[in-house]
Amino acid sequence: MNIKISSHGHYIPKKIETAEEVSKKINKSPDWIISRTGVKNRRISNIDVDKMGALAAKDALKNTSNPDLIINASGVPKQTIPDTSVFIQKELGLSGVPSFSVHSTCLSFLTAFHTASSLIESKQYKKILIVSSDRGSIGRNFNEPESASLLGDAAAAVILEPSINSQVMSYKMETWSEGAEFTQVKGGGTYRHPDNPKTIDNDHYFTMSGPNVYKMARKKVYFMIQKTLKANNLTINDIDFVIPHQASNTAIQAYSKFGGFPDDKVMNIIADYGNCVSASIPLALSIAIKERKIKRGNIVLLIGTGAGLSVASSIIKF
Amino acid sequence: MNIKISSHGHYIPKKIETAEEVSKKINKSPDWIISRTGVKNRRISNIDVDKMGALAAKDALKNTSNPDLIINASGVPKQTIPDTSVFIQKELGLSGVPSFSVHSTCLSFLTAFHTASSLIESKQYKKILIVSSDRGSIGRNFNEPESASLLGDAAAAVILEPSINSQVMSYKMETWSEGAEFTQVKGGGTYRHPDNPKTIDNDHYFTMSGPNVYKMARKKVYFMIQKTLKANNLTINDIDFVIPHQASNTAIQAYSKFGGFPDDKVMNIIADYGNCVSASIPLALSIAIKERKIKRGNIVLLIGTGAGLSVASSIIKF
Structure with missing residues (x-):
């Protein structure tokens, strides 16, 4: 597109x-x-x-x-x-x-x-x-x-x-609902409505089983990267820059440790801003563009995980 | 499309x-x-x-x-x-x-x-x-x-x-945020979080200013119908069937009273099911298809209003 x-x-x-x-x-x-x-x-x-x-x-x-x-x-x-x-x-x-x-x-x-x-x-x-x-x-x-x-x-x-000249070269999303309970805010909807006697204070807060998410996500993300690169006839070297969701430092480092991308090609702003939920990817992207880490014509991989557990990636020609 | x-x-x-x-x-x-x-x-x-x-x-x-x-x-x-x-x-x-x-x-x-x-x-x-x-x-x-x-x-x-053979012939949506407060459930998000001392029980329930919604919606919907028909070179007679959001009986009857569509071409299931929020339009559509009120090749107008206040309509060749 x-x-x-x-x-x-x-x-x-x-x-x-x-x-x-x-x-x-x-x-x-x-x-x-x-x-x-x-x-x-x-x-x-x-x-x-x-x-x-x-x-x-x-x-x-x-x-x-x-x-x-x-x-x-x-x-x-x-x-x-x-x-x-x-x-x-x-x-x-x-x-x-x-x-x-x-x-x-x-x-x-x-x-x-x-x-x-x-x-x-x-x-x-x-x-x-x-x-x-x-x-x-x-x-x-x-x-x-x-x-x-x-x-x-x-x-x-x-x-x-x-x-x-610019393109969305590829997009892939998968949702693995066996991980539906790994990341939750149970309240706010019909399930744990304040009128429900089962509703407790903790239902209104964020809860996450970090180790379960990491274990499942690492594997799913790894396979998605392999499949996406292959489907687009690309190798890791063709990717100029990676914008990952800022889930945690361990999660971001996995893109170089297991994914094979050089550290300096993976945007990491977790130390300064933490995990900003949906804003993490576009914030990392916006800062990377302002800092000229991404230039017109670059091939950029946007990738992340979300509650669901869902995994998605997009390769764009910026 | x-x-x-x-x-x-x-x-x-x-x-x-x-x-x-x-x-x-x-x-x-x-x-x-x-x-x-x-x-x-x-x-x-x-x-x-x-x-x-x-x-x-x-x-x-x-x-x-x-x-x-x-x-x-x-x-x-x-x-x-x-x-x-x-x-x-x-x-x-x-x-x-x-x-x-x-x-x-x-x-x-x-x-x-x-x-x-x-x-x-x-x-x-x-x-x-x-x-x-x-x-x-x-x-x-x-x-x-x-x-x-x-x-x-x-x-x-x-x-x-x-x-x-089937087509989405047209789609149009407008959001008029001066009506943002006409229909609300204030709780469930960051604004009226249970930790907020301003949060009250009523924030977890649906609230609607029916007269304000109706007054604004009737005008906006009327103009949208006129514009949409004109943009598609259609007249009211070309529309085989209308599936409106089941907001209220008054709102549905406005499609014939002010919109000019014959009563028997406007799906009305409000007496049996009430306003089913997002499910109203697809439920009315699904029942209309099952009851053979809509047949392949028919030109159908899907139209409604939503909190926002938003108005949207789509003309489809079924």
Whole structure:
């Protein structure tokens, strides 16, 4: 599909929470946090996901005309109804522009990116704004030290348009629902509604079985990389840069340790921002572009895992 | 886009709740309920949205092979994370099949239908299962009699495939965020999280300003019909059948009263099932096909409104 990322932007909350500060909330040492998760600092937002997303979108929209579609691609919504795209659109003052949400937790951005590319390729829209905004700090369970020290807040946005030279060369997604219970926020829907006597406080927080996720994900991601490269007649050397989901430092390092990509070709911002759920991939992408780690014509692999357990990857010619 | 609905199905919970029964919960008479909303009976599900959706999907899948993509297109999720598609896929025993969710409340089905059509048109997938499943009964606020007597539970599913004769002739969506607060469930996300001292019990229930929605929607829907027909060189007489969102009896009757469509060409199942949120449009469609109100080759208008306030319509050659 002949699609280009014509613009991008992000919003990083000002407030930094250090490993030292988190350590007091989870009763572990700062060293424990850094060695387990790799997260030295994470940002904490004092504005909600719609305003965060709108600031990222404004950064992406600053030198360009308005989009004809807005897709919110976030992990956790502002509220159940309406979907968050409506509130982001309202913040942007773009009433009238069609807006909806795509949700596959940490893979929401990749799913929306693929969906938006298809909508442009099939001539349904010409300029699509995708916004990923997550405020994981709200859902931290301080009785679960590892996930509580992983999460951070951020938002990022990209604009997609038709292109002559840029391409979405490949996209592949798999969902392995035997891992459905590895990563959860059980509340917020019909299952653990506040009226349900079985609902407990912990249902409103993020819970993750890190070792189970890692064990399953490492294998699935490895096979997806092999299959995707082969299907596109590419080798590891043809990939100029890798933008992985920032799940944890161990997960990111697996792309070089087991995946065979050189360390300096794999974007790693986990130490500064933590796992920003859906915003991790577009934030890493936006920062990589700003730091000129990715240039026009480069072959870039976007890859990650999400609750489900889902795995997705896309090879793009930037 | 050359796409056909190759199969369809639905799940209607067995338990009927009559206007008489609801009247006792909201302190109004059955006549008040029926004259205000048009809903005589609604169904109440004792299984959750994932199981309801899977039963509708099984109905759609019974004479056909497995899909290569599953899209959950529902208004309210089972839980915040993972998205509901994962749980529906698990119920179907289809581990490995990529699964994600699309959310635009009552328009989730239309949004997913358009998105899936684009994914097929651009040759990304060949057979997409869309499932809409909502259990609005869980979110009823009995202190808000009108919305509480409108909601009912149901699920419906369709399968989309490439086609030679069938077509998505047009699709149009608009989101008017000045109506963002007309229809809400404020809880379930970052805004009214249980940890927020401002969160109150009512935040976990559905709330709607019926008159505001109707006033705004009637105008927006009217103009969309005019524009869509004109853009496709069609007149009202060219439309063989209309499948509207089952928002309320007044809203459905507006399609004949103000829209100019003959009463017998507008699907109206509100008396038996109420407003089933995202499932209303595909349920009405599935029943209309089963009752042979729609035949191959017919020109069908799918149209509705959703929280946002969003308006969307699609003209399909069935």
